[in-house]
Amino acid sequence: MLKELKLTVNGQPYELSIHPRALLVEVLRENLGLTGTKRGCNEGACGACTVVMNGKSVKACSVLALSANGAEITTVEGLANGAQLHPLQKAFLDYGAYQCGFCTAGMLMSCKGLLNMFPHPTNEQIRDGIDGNICRCTGYNSILRAVEAVSRGDYKETK
Ligand code: FES
Ligand code: FES
Known part of the structure; x- marks a missing residue:
């Protein structure tokens, strides 16, 4: 039997009828069509599906x-402000903090959650913040540099 679910996603309210065992990643991708959130391991190990919740x-x-x-x-679809990329997105571009891109949406959202908690994180806090996100391409250093640049205020948010 389907259950009612109310959610606000990227500022937009939704009322859905879903299977009681549906996962958040399934609802985002399949019910709402927000396929920027990737599904990798499906068991909490890779971080590709990371979103910010509350x-x-x-x-x-x-x-x-x-x-x-x-x-x-x-x-990840809610990070940019229209055509204006979020500071993290700009910094990822400038610092080459992505290659194949499969981890990137989840990585960005982990970094967003980290900066919500610690606007000026230490190097160790950044490492902890992305600890659950696997990137097989970048070696992580460019990601660390991108987050440091945002925390220094090198990129301004436009919303
Ligand atoms: S798909 Fe969720 S952690 Fe890998
Ligand atoms: S950019 Fe390829 S897995 Fe991170």
Whole structure:
């Protein structure tokens, strides 16, 4: 039997009927068509599915959608302000903090959750913040430099 779910995603309210065992990543991708959130391991190990829920980063493959009832979710589609990229997105571009891009949406959202908690994180806090996100391409240093640049204020948010 389907269950009702209310969510706000990227500032837009939704009321959905979902399977009680549906995962948040499934609802975002399949019900809402927000396929920027990637599905990798599907068991909480890779971080590709990371979104920000009520200000904190979570792995959407490890969250039962019903447990997110009433939550405010931001996905990678909600980072930019129209054509204006989010500071993290600009810094990722400038610092080459991506290659194949498969980890990038989840990495950005982990970094967003990190900066929500620690606007000026130490190098160790950045490392901890992306600890659950696997990147097989970049070696992570460019990602660290991008987050440091944002925390220094090198990139201004336009919203
Ligand atoms: S798909 Fe969620 S952590 Fe890998
Ligand atoms: S850019 Fe390829 S996995 Fe991170």
